[in-house]
Amino acid sequence: MLELQQLSRHFGGVKALDQLDLTVRKGEILGLIGPNGSGKSTTVNLIAGLYQPSAGSLRFKGQDIGTLPVHTRAELGIARTFQNIRLFGNLSVWQNVWAARVVRESGWAGVKSRWLASGRQAREEVRQLLAFSNLADKADTLAGNLSFGEQRRLELARAAASGAELLLLDEPAAGMNAEEIEELDQRIRALRDRGHTILLIEHHMELVMEVCDRVAVLNFGRKIAEGTPAEVQDNAAVRAAYLGSDDTVAQAA
Known part of the structure; x- marks a missing residue:
């Protein structure tokens, strides 16, 4: 459904996103994780149309959308939520x-x-x-x-x-308590059951590992891992860059 190929966004000399290859498949829940400053929000803003790529391509249902304005992307079937409620x-x-x-x-x-x-x-x-x-x-x-x-x-x-086929959920668990996050888990699954494809950007590891079909991991603007939640948890580069230690990984499982 969504294909990012060698997608980059530079702010002066800062490579906020650098040559990202990522595919979001129709009907899946794909998690996008990484430490602060890893490029997650930049990726969402590129998909939604707030930023335009410095290089690379962005295709939605086969159409190049890299230069389309925000409202046109919404009409094509892309909707988002925000870290800060709007x-x-x-x-x-x-x-x-x-x-x-x-x-x-x-x-x-x-x-x-x-x-x-x-x-x-x-x-x-x-x-x-x-x-x-x-x-x-x-x-x-x-x-x-x-x-x-x-x-x-x-x-x-x-x-x-909005009827969007692709929902970009930008840290929906931020500020929620444990009970609310458990409810959010079920609601995200239900959204997928209603026909939505979901790209979930989230810091809450337990939610990501429970609800996502696949997970991609960014660090310093580059993708360092991608796979099932179990594969990502077992990745040494992910533990070092994001999860911190084997103990943290075990707690997130």
């Missing part, structure tokens, strides 16, 4: 999800022109997404008044409502 805080939970649903259906103009004129199917889809996110009882609550965990769940619901 909801419409002064809109209700329902309106946040509805906005994403309308954008999918009729473009940005639809947010204004069809805000109150929803079809039965659209209303039912929003209702199901809120139920899926355990937010049905919060439908009329302002997004800014939700708890942190609830806001994280709303971000996932909004991304799913």
Whole structure:
């Protein structure tokens, strides 16, 4: 579905990402991990369109998207969440999800022109997404008044409502407690079951190793390992660069 070939992004003399080869297969959950500064966020921003590559190619469903603007990539089927939550805080939970649903259906103009004129199917889809996110009882609550965990769940619901085939989840477990992370694990699996392909960028190793089909590891902008969670945990370069020690790996298993 998504192919990165020799993808690089340089900021002056800093090689934030250097000749990355990576493939995201349709229907999988691919984890992207690495220490701070390893190039994870740069990779997400290149895929989403915030940055353009310094070199290399970026193809989505066979189409070169390396120079396309953010909104065009969204229309093609790429959506993301953010490390720092970016909801419409002064809109209700329902309106946040509805906005994403309308954008999918009729473009940005639809947010204004069809805000109150929803079809039965659209209303039912929003209702199901809120139920899926355990937010049905919060439908009329302002997004800014939700708890942190609830806001994280709303971000996932909004991304799913966009209808995107590829979801870029940028550290969705950040700030969550153990119970919330366990729920997030199940929700990510459920998103895949709903037909989404997922690229998960995450520091929480237990979540990555539990939920991902494959894992790629970055360090200093370069890929140093890729494979199943078990293969990555057993990789000496990964232990040295990211996980730190055999004890840490064992705890993440």
